Amino acid sequence: MATSDAALLQQLDKLSAPELRRLLAEHLTHRKLGLTWERDAIAHDRALNADVVLPRVVPEWSHTPEGCTAHRNLVIEGDNFDSLRLLRSTHAGKVRVIYIDPPYNTGNKDWVYNDNYVGANDRWRHSQWLEFLYQRLSLARELLTADGVILVSINDENRSRLELLMDEVFPGRRLGSLVWRTKDTGNDLTQRFSHVHEHVLVYGNSGFAFNGRATDRSKFRNPDKDERGDWSPQPLTKAHDYTVRENTYYPIQDPDTGYWYPCDPDSVWRFASEEVIRRLANGDEAAVQAALAALRSDTMEALIAKRLIYFPPCKVEDVMIFDTKADLLAAIAAGKGPMLPKKKTPLLRADLPDIDFWVGKPIAPGRPSRKEHWTAKPEAERLAPVSSWIAGMNEDSNDEDVDLVLLRSARGGVATEEIKNVLGSKAFPYPKPLSLIKGLLSQATRPSDIVLDFFAGSGTTGQAVLELNAEDGGQRRFILCSSTEATTKEPDKNLCRDVCAERLRRVIAGYGGKPGYTLAQSGEFAYLQLDKLDGADVALDATAQHAATLLSMRNAGVAPVKTAQAAIQVIAKGADWLLVLCTHTGADVLSALQAMPTQHSVARLVVVAPRPKAVALWLAERGIEAQALSLRDVLTQGQGDKKARNKG
């Protein structure tokens, strides 16, 4: 029995019978639907502390091309609990898209809790993992914009646990999930299943929508001079065999030319035929009317009458006519009968029930399609991406997919090669394919969004953001949080610096014949390390650099390229205001402040300083409009520091 269980029983022994009854009733009625994990039994996550996290730019590990005056992209080194606390104080409500690929808790020691790898036999393995993620997801939730979304990769084994946890942290925000295929092959019989798929869970705030696909105007044309205007061809078939869809397997005829079009026996028409319905009803008019009333769309005859079926023009010499059944069967046997134009699979076969019908009929070579007119389609109409499979890069999309927005991803193994191409070695185990993250971001982001990945690993998300920006001229920014993965065995390991940041540096410079990224294409980043200070001493121990970086991230959304040690620094400028940081309030600082509104042509100052009331009074007496904020409050705002948290 665990010590905590014994202690609990001892406590219960002390209770009277009525107290125990009340407790039991409370316990039974307070149970709720959802996930519970052994929060009280597991050791406290040591990352969770009450100190204040302050950022420090490391210029030598940042990427600062000429002309870069401030960093819009951030790489933050450290435990992501600390990074998220910092971001909560600088980016609350500002991040539109979060993508994470957390450690999956496979039992193969793939993640660290309190400096120890968590293995398969750890009794509290699942609870520690859930608690670890719960703490981080709860912070991340506060960063999302009102129309923000979080996308989380997970394997099949841990999906159910994570999904319930996500429901707990993001109640009512579940939008669905995507499945992608990680491998092409899998034949390990020892596992019963060959695991070749993973999931991406999607939780979005109420304003979120995927971009979908705008209906492309260029696909609408008017080859037959239709007076209703431009139209786009839509597929007329459905992937059902003629044996299971008897009533949608029938020949159709172009009323203008008299040419016939066979139905593909493997992909029947999408629309029912009144003639076929009548034939199958055997003269029962009530059954015919009932069948017609149950249709959700026009019959083929009605579509043809409304001229909504397009029969492609063809040359007379390409029209086939078989005078006898023997001729027809001989042509089929020789592979010279009517064929699907692209796939070249036969449309007529000797075993088909209507084979006799085709003797003597003029059979046209092309395939008819359904016309969708531009005027019938609201311009704002969008197609949403489909859940279920994200198709493989190497999979053919069939005709059916024309109406779908299908994401595509390479298999997992490709991702290892992608890193090798950049860094020259397989520097990181199990990265995600670029195409997977790019596909997700192209659907979830708008061109100026902030994208956060707080389990950034090798930095795939950063490369995906750069590539997307280059493709569509966007200005998306990335914030990547990566741990060093240093342990007592490998104290000098720094994954964040040597893999994540290094990968981005090389991608930005251009590698393997690929062009790099200019500053205008977001080809830069700040490398931040985190310093943790005791809340009580923060005003004393924080440097001007800490304060300037924090304020600049919070108020201007950027990290400074250089931070001066000066006692007075301009952090941001608005239309009529200037944000100024003062690390002390000596006479020199005060008189410099007094001159600032005129120097910078602004009406008022926002001053962050150690003695705000005195500063405000001093400036007011000299006719300067100023709002003064306490340096300590500003440094601790939104952080784990209890005093600051109580203040809200």
Ligand SMILES: C[S@@+](CC[C@H](N)C(=O)[O-])C[C@H]1O[C@@H](n2cnc3c(N)ncnc32)[C@H](O)[C@@H]1O
């Ligand atoms: C599955 S990998 C992410 C891979 C990434 N998607 C890529 O394509 O490279 C998970 C990463 O989370 C990191 N990680 C685990 N615990 C962390 C923590 N507390 N803070 C920051 N990173 C952490 C691990 O070091 C690992 O690099």
